[in-house]
Amino acid sequence: MFHKEGQKIILITFFLLSAIIVLAHFYVGISWVKTAVQIAALLILVAILQFFRNPKRVATKNFDEILAPVDGKVVVIEEVEENEYFKDKRLQVSIFMSPVNVHVTRYPASGQIRFSKYHPGKYLVAWHPKSSEENERTTVVINTPKFGDILYRQIAGAMARRIVNYAEVGESVVQGEDAGFIKFGSRVDLFLPLNSIITVKLNQKVKGAKTCIATIPKKDED
Structure with missing residues (x-):
């Protein structure tokens, strides 16, 4: 579950990085460079997703x-x-x-x-x-x-x-x-x-x- 404040950033990041991965596949001729670019893009996406995660927390409410x-x-x-x-x-x-x-x-x-x-x-x-x-x-x-x-x-x-x-x-x-x-x-x-x-x-x-x-x-x- 992700926080609503991150939804726009997550979507923009997803589409930009997806485009980078696709472009690297077709236009980067050196195999190790292509792989490095694609892995880096995936790692950035994972980092953005984990930053905006919103784990469900139910507090045991206590006035004291x-x-x-x-x-x-x-x-x-x-x-x-x-x-x-x-x-x-x-x-x-x-x-x-x-x-x-x-x-x-x-x-x-x-x-x-x-x-x-x-x-x-x-x-x-x-x-x-x-x-x-x-x-x-x-x-x-x-x-x-x-x-x-x-x-x-x-x-x-x-x-x-x-x-x-x-x-x-x-x-x-x-x-x-x-x-x-x-x-x-x-x-x-x-x-x-x-x-x-x-x-x-x-x-x-x-x-x-x-x-x-x-x-x-x-x-x-x-």
Whole structure:
């Protein structure tokens, strides 16, 4: 199953590479060159298909948990000053996606969208410390029943040139459902209340809509 954001690119790539394979068959006289061109075309098509794959994920919905919004590796866990929306200290958890990861963004929690904004910007490598504030990005805030407001930020990487964000202010969203897509390399930052209990570690690999990123303290459940 492929994400709808990749359908146009997949079709264009398929027809272009099919044409290259056919042309190579008829017009390239050197056997090994012909084979190399055709194999390269097939590998490019496979790479495009795997990038836009959209595996079906059914989240076990839980108001007491924040789930990973994307697949990838945890690269940041720290207390920071969030200056765009909260303007106070939050726990930041950042997940880096390589080109081989699934790039679908999924809602990390159920609730109502309070804030959704796109920012044009630079294309620093996604792990750069300033990418969260200077790169092309979107910021989304969800008001949740147990955590209050939480924020996630889609950040374009050095290869990315388009972020797709489906969140609209005022709508109710469901944990684990499709929230958007980032094309060709990226990162997602989560900003959570300071009393959140982080349940992942640095360099841990996580799966969107499956891995629990944080829970609320027991005293806050009552």
